[in-house]
Amino acid sequence: MADTMQGLKRTHYCGEVTEAVIGSEVVVSGWVQRARNLGNLIFIDLRDRSGVVQLAFGDKTDRAIFEKAAGVRGEYVLMAKGVLRRRESVNKEIKTGEVEIEVTDLRVLAKSETPPFEIVDNTNVKEELRLKYRYLDLRRSPMQQALMARHRIVKIARDYFDKNDFVEIETPVLIKSTPEGARDYLVPSRVHPGEFYALPQSPQLYKQLLMLSGYDRYMQVARCFRDEDLRADRQPEFTQIDIEMSFVDEEDVMTMNEGFIKKVFHEVLGVEVQTPFRRMPYDEAMSRYGVDKPDTRFGLELCDLTDLLKNTEFKVFAGATAEGYSVRGINVKGAAATLTRKEIDKLTDFVKTYRAKGLAFTRFTADGVSSSFEKFLTEDEVKAIHERMGAEEGDVLLIVADKNKVVFDSLGALRNHLAKMLHLYEEGTFDFLWVTDFPLFEYDEEEGRWVAMHHPFTSPKLSDVDKLLSDPGHTYARAYDIVLNGVELGGGSIRISDPEIQQKMFEAIGLTDEQAQERFGFLLNAFKYGVPPHGGMAYGLDRLVMLMLGKDSIKEVIAFPKVQNASDLMTDCPSPVDQKDLDVLHIRVQDDK
Known part of the structure; x- marks a missing residue:
């Protein structure tokens, strides 16, 4: 005993x-x-x-x-x-x-049985074993320090926004499903057979209603759910630091949040963050870095070669100079000794995961120039490429030709991969950036329609209101994302507060009046009773903690995370339930075997 x-x-x-x-x-x-x-x-x-x-x-x-x-x-x-x-x-x-x-x-x-792994700080145990026995893994000092840092960040957030007159208000977790964006997690209703609640992907509509209700400044540490494929910085359930403000414009929201970032980094890490943060329009970010969340701690900027090759006879490049296609590359300065042909083959496999068909290269070494494509070009075309890309001995040129999306996705990911591989930035540095002026829409080829890039409650730029229906592809949003070291830390926008513009927005994304009323009728009805101009944003708390502590995955800062297939190895969920419990919910499970 x-x-x-x-x-x-x-x-x-x-x-x-x-x-x-x-x-x-x-x-x-x-x-x-x-x-x-x-x-x-x-x-x-x-x-x-x-x-x-x-x-x-x-x-x-x-x-x-x-x-x-x-x-x-x-x-x-x-x-x-x-x-x-x-x-x-x-x-x-x-x-x-x-x-x-x-x-x-x-x-x-x-007393304790011998644990399945030693409880030490620098463990090399497989992640799957750590997550199966998470209660033991949480005894390790790095995990405890991460969770205590997370607690402190949340407390600082509450204190900061409270000092700035925000009111913390809880919004519902069982809500109406409004399918527009990521997939909802659905919850069956026992008392309403065949009907379902959804778990919130964000408190978006409720916080807008709170602005209409006169609360002026709202914040919440909100639990959110998205049924989507997981990555290192994604989980099916996650936490947002969520805010909304009335009678504001972009500058007010961004300044308020720069103050929060400055405070939390000072109090938790002793790091003095310089404000205001740099700003970069979306189009510039894509053109220079290939992504809308660029890591600007290093160079490797994209170089557009499309105009130089518009008359080329080399089929690989010629086909990519059509409308909506391009030829772009990056110059990896001084990397010829490191990026051997074998390493470039690995990089080719890397970009193929982003649907690029291949990776053209030129290496400039002391022994001469070797290239996978230059023999197919004219001397003038080769010279023009070298000059534009600033090529010199020791450099490696890497080029992709394809649809713009493929080019941007592959080269944007490649520059980040190379920067980590070649140690092109200093660990422990924090590079903040606002990305602004996002397109309001993006075209969904699968559905054959325009969809909201952020969500359908984001306001268009005032100068672009007339383009909502006539030219959605060139309509820009009053949206802004805060980026830290190439990771989207949070995002937000000024919201639509004019009922007529909101109706046009729904029409632009293909919703009929009946569909808009069915999905968002409560919001449209509320808009009839006086809506103040308002806007806000939300941070991914898990990402914020991960980046501040220099972790590679948000699983390292969440007490009980899920794995890649959204399952919990410790509790072995999701799991089947008894048929009698399904009968109460009027659910029959289809056997796909």
Whole structure:
């Protein structure tokens, strides 16, 4: 039978017993990091979320306590009382390394089986095993520090927006499905057979209604859900820091959020962020970097070669100079020694994952020029390409010819890949950028219609209102994304507050009046009662924490994340349920076998 805590109360966290309390009696509790039995001496490293402290047992220790300590194993749960003293052998790697506790009372509160992996900071255990035993993985210091940093960031957000007169208001989690964008998670209704709620992809419509309701400034740490394919920075359920403001324009929203970023980086990391952030229009970002969330810590900018090759006889390039196609490349300066033909073949496979058909290259080495395509061009065409791309000895030119989307996607991803591979930026730096002036629409080839690039409540630029129906492809939005190190940290817009413009927006994306009324009737009806100009934005909290802490995946800053197929390895969900429970919901599962 395990010991109890009766008669003892914790006085200090393990990481708090420093030199300042030497000579004092302390009580600590936690898990055994490791135990070392040297015969006449026993040392136990006790760990809690604050750190590790050494417990010492020797010839002055009560015999029963010494024998109990001898039976302790890794991950046992202990409570220990004793006097804090200076250590003979100092451990400079931990903050309690100058001291140890001479134990006078030891309680074994719980025993532990041998865990499936060692609970250490720098584990090389496979992620799948860590996630299956996530409760053990969460005992590791890096995980605990990440979750505590996350807590602190949320607190700073609440304090900052509260100080700026925002009101935190919860919005519903069971809402109406409004299919426009990512897929909804659906929840069947027991009392309304055959009808469903949706889990919110964002609180968008509710926060707009709150502006109409007169609350002026709203914020929420909101749980959101999207049934979409996962990547390193995506999860099916995630958290947003969500805000909305009335009687504002873009400048007001952006300035308010720059203040938040400045505060949170200062208080959590001690980093002084310079404001205002640089701004870049969407078209410039795409032209220079191939993506609407460029990492500008390094060069490798795209170079448009289309006009130089409009009369070329080389079929690979000639076909790509038609309307909507282009030839573009990047010059990887001084990389000829690193980017061998073998490495370029790997890069070719890389761009093919973005639907590029291939990767043309030219290498300039001391031994001469080698190229996969220049022999098919005229001397003038080759010379023009070299001049425009600023080619010189040691450089490597990498070129893609295809539809604009394929060219941008592949070269945009390639420059990021090369920057990481060639160490072209300094780790631990933070490069903020506002991307503005987004297109209001993008064309969905599968559905054969225009869709909202952000969402259908984003306001067009005032100068473009008349283009909503006549020229949607050249209509721009009052939208803005905040980008950090090539990752979209958050985004927002000024919203449509004119009912007539909102109706035109729905018409532009192919919704009939009846469809618009069915999906968004409550919003359109509300708009009849006086809507203030309003706008806002939302941050991905998980991404913010990930980027601030230098993690590679948001799974490292979420307590219980899902894996690539949206399942939870620890609880083994999703999982089947009994038919009787489905019957109550009027659901029959189709057997696809």
